[in-house]
Amino acid sequence: MGEGVKAMLARPIQLADEVAKQCGAARCFRAECGELKARADKLAALLRQAARADLYDRPAARIMAGAQQALLKASSLAARCASGHPRLRRLFTLSPAAGFPRTIALLDTALEDVAWLLRISSPRSGGGGGGGGGGDDDGDGDDGDLRGLPNIAQNEPILFLIWDHVARLHTGGLAARADSAANLASLARDSQHFAKLIIEEDGVPPLLRLLKEGTDDGQEAAARALGLLGCDDESIEKLVQAGVCSVFAAALKDPPMRVQAAVADAIGTLAGRSATCQELFAQNNAVRYLVGHLASGTIQEHSRYSVGSSSSKNSAAAPQHMTSLHSVVLAKTLSMRHGGDRGTSSSTDEPPRVSNEQDTKRNQMQSVVQSAMAAKTKTNGSLVPPFRPQLGTSGSSGRGAVREVEDPETKARLKAMAARALWKLARGHLGVCKSITDSRALLCFAVLLEKGDGGMGTSVQYFSAMAIMEISRVAEHSLALRQSAFKPSSPAAKAVVDQLLHIVSKGDYDDLLLPCITALGCLARTFTASENRVIAPLVELLDEREPPVIKEAVLALTKFACNENHLHVNHCKAIVDSGGARHLVQLVYLGDEVQIEALILLCFIALHVPESEELAQAGVLAVLLWASKQAHMIQDMRVDALLPDAKGRLELFQSRASR
Template sequence: MMGDGVKQILARPIQLADQVTKLADGANSFRAECQELKAKTERLATLLRQAARAELYERATRRIMDDTERALDKALALVVKCRATGIMKRVLTIIPAGAFRKTSVGIDSSIGDVSWLLRVSAAGDEDGDTHLGLPPIAQNEPILCLIWEQIATLHNGSLDARADAAAGLLSLARDNERYGKLIIEEDGVGPLLRLVKEGPADGQESAARAIGLLGRDPESVEQMVLAGASSVFAKVLKDGPMKVQAVVAWAISELAANHQKCQEVFAQNNVVRLLVGHLAFETVQEHSKYSIHPKLTSTHSVVVNAGVAPSVESSSPTTMFHHPKGSQASRNQMHNVVQSVIVAKRQGVLFPLIPSTNAANGSHPHNSVSGGKGRELEDPATKAHMKAMAARALFQLARGNSAICKSITESKGLLCLAVLLEKGDDDVRYNSAMALMGIARVAEENADLRRSAFKPTSPAARTVFDQLLRVVENAEHSDLLVPCINALGCLSRTFRATETRIIAPLVRLLDDREFIVMREVLVGLTKFACTENYLHLDHSRAILNAGGAKHLVQLIYFGEQAAQIAALVLLSYVALHVPESEDLAQAEALAVLEWASKQAFMTQEAMLDVLLPEAKARLELYQSRGSRSCH
């Protein structure tokens, strides 16, 4: 708003106006026109001095002062010509017809623009319903002045007026992508973020939603991040009302979706931990057996009985507890607890991050992510929406980012997502499935993450596998099936040979399924059967034992082109690894591969260039034409 820079912008127009006023009195020709110009310039100078004492919106001030300077320069040139005498008068006073009229119109326009600027800068002191009208500068781009008006209100208005202005900018950003660009260019992001940080709840929601809509491309997202969006959002996620927190989580998901580089900035501002805390609220207490290591169960109960809650803020084991003021026995007890934790951490055991439940009074102590002291009193719909948006944000933040995935999996995040996939409502389940899929995709490419987060012996990992498999077995919700199948495929290298329950439910989905689900199943099963998977022989046999051969043959002959190719890839891997299979002989797999090798669109597929001939050769070696003919 008003600062030294804005005052400097006003200095030259004021000087020009004073010069025009002074020189107009000495005009030797066109005196009447000069006096009329003087009167209008004096009025403009008065308005400019009022503006110099006001709090102005800088972007609008710069644009208007540029036009005002041009109008005053033309006026000054005219009055200088009218002051000439003698020979110079005859030479210099050749003034084109209509010059005074055009100059006068320019001054009138500047008067209108500066008057509007003063009104819009003082709009916060007026009722929100007051219509300010459009200034002359708006003739070419009326929407720009509407944006200026809303941003100026965000700077100077009352809290209610600022909330209304945020809603107005939200509407503009939603309606048109170009309007969103203008809001960013006209410095609307800063005041929107201030409103998110300190406004009333409805204003915070509108402003946060506007920020999410404005971040449509990497360049725009960078503007949000540079303006401090990450720290503001972190503060709201920690202390704001839950409805506002849900919108902030949605906005984070939008920014991260449109520019992955912002993931690190959000992580540095503790956003990931805060989002996991929202997932954990009223989610994991009843599943504490998954998150409390057996070696620490007794230690945890001692802490709870002593009335001390563990803190996740400190990385030092000796500062994880606050010693209560009490007897020497209590202090000795706490010393023993700390020593136990130190030993446990040296052995690689993580202390539980989940807040405990006080069984004596049934209350839930607040964890570090308070989200407002009364969040237990929020209605169930708001709590569910908060979890859905937190999972949505975590999915986008974790996408392709191993460090953030590790942060989620090393906390209670993985368990929370699995529990919510089972017990949440539709949106919560879908976003939890997407988040699990995103983490699984990173784990597929990152062996360290795969080994640490998805060890078969890990209770949290077992819960994830159970819930993913339950969705696949039920096969009721197509929107859940796709991410769950994708996640199982990405985690294919984590399953042991004794884990035999995964393949059959996936194979069953090849029968009479919509294309998008069928495609995911084919891709997922291929990850189990491909040569890169250490257990490809076991998985290939499991696919055949589940009746996969006949499904694959039908898809290769009669499926859509993309399904045909995916099915052919899978069948080729299975044939390559277990060519002696009787199931392949009965399904006439060799005939299928021979037919496929003559189809141009199949042989041109890069993946099949080597794989198909090798699989065909293996089948020919193990299955004679005589044995095939008898079937």
């Protein structure tokens, strides 16, 4: 109990003693004053008991204010009974029918409220405030039950429900604390107002303490509640000041996995709402631990990463053109590993393999991952150390045995939540994206895009696609990141692009299609002139598809054809050769939602390849002439800057061709 609470108690105790003294000296209405005195003595005893207890500050302030008001009224009434002529007071100044019953009711309310405050501020069933008592999980007694609501709960019952749960987080046993954390999480999920009340009523510190010290159920509930409390900037700022970022990052290191999954989910929620949280999680090494959880079971770690043969289940679905490209990369890698690396691969650190797996043909994704890892085994003639803590089996060393006993659903959920958290952390943050791509997370995302979560229903493919999209968006504006993570010779980049192309080529309108289209567009400047397999699948999406798909495809193709792309001429020719001109003409005429974007792409094509016969056959010049007369189109600043030059270039070259 702080000094502020002691100061709040001093005045009510003084008033209670004063009321008792005045009632003892009453000269009239002695029976009624006797009732007031009895209640004042009882209230004084409870207040002195409260002075010796460790009170919960937030409800104490309101309850002491109510008790003080009741005692002031009682003191005023008792003072009138203790002074003056009894008969005159009885006749002219006092109204016993209204005064005494109301004052007695106020004192009864104060007594009940103070008693409630003492109950919620006291340890129950031997549980203790530290949560380490021996009998606090028994369930007997009142430890697991709400301890009633005070009378002042009539105005705002939810507030006092929050008080009770927060108090149980301070004084209850382990099971009661876990239950209260789960209830607070439910309240925060139901309403942002409730979430703000929990923060205002000092609910964050005991939740953080429970996350550090509680049972598995309590830690999971505390992580879930803390993630839900960050509903706006003000709430997140208070969570940050309480140290939630460092506590979450530390919780990612230690099992159980279901707690780690809840923490990863909360990290994703907070990082998605606050750039400050992104930065703090990055500073506390959360990215490293999340990548470790993502890599576990996705790519195996011994002296280097490799993908087991079990990842070849979906090899039939992979594009066939991957084989030749990746075989070249693998052959080059194997030549680098000749000699010294052969001994490493046969060391005792490598896990045993089933005999029939040695005879199984490795699929395309496995070859890419192996080549990427083998390319890192030698740097300046020396082998990379076999231990890489930033990609440990479970985010920390020595946790592999614990991970093996977890059920598949928990493993899949942790992997999905790690992917979601990395997606949110990577959004617009160059440092996080650099940390992710410097690790082998890109390979993990590529593998997860290919084989998913084994039917666990965790949306890990969607989270992986969104993470790749956010990293690609940052790379679009960062030359250093493009050169380090998405250079054409990078096996990890090839693996990612292959999976993006596979999804875009299928063209199924699902959760994966739009982020994959966006990612390919953002990576437009990383493709070489000889990489001509990207344009055609995007052009095919322009033909009678869903409006969101058409719009994303047009935007992606524009990034290939724009002036900022130094290979814009090659890409424009590829768009025209794939039949893109006629699709764009139709979209400019008829595409309500994509008219402007389609016109801009058509202008870039007309600027860069005006001599193309396909443009003449598609009637592009007529479209540009028509568009120049449409007020709603030329009002767009981008169209106004491109359309005159594109129309002039097209008129010049097509008129020459006609002569």
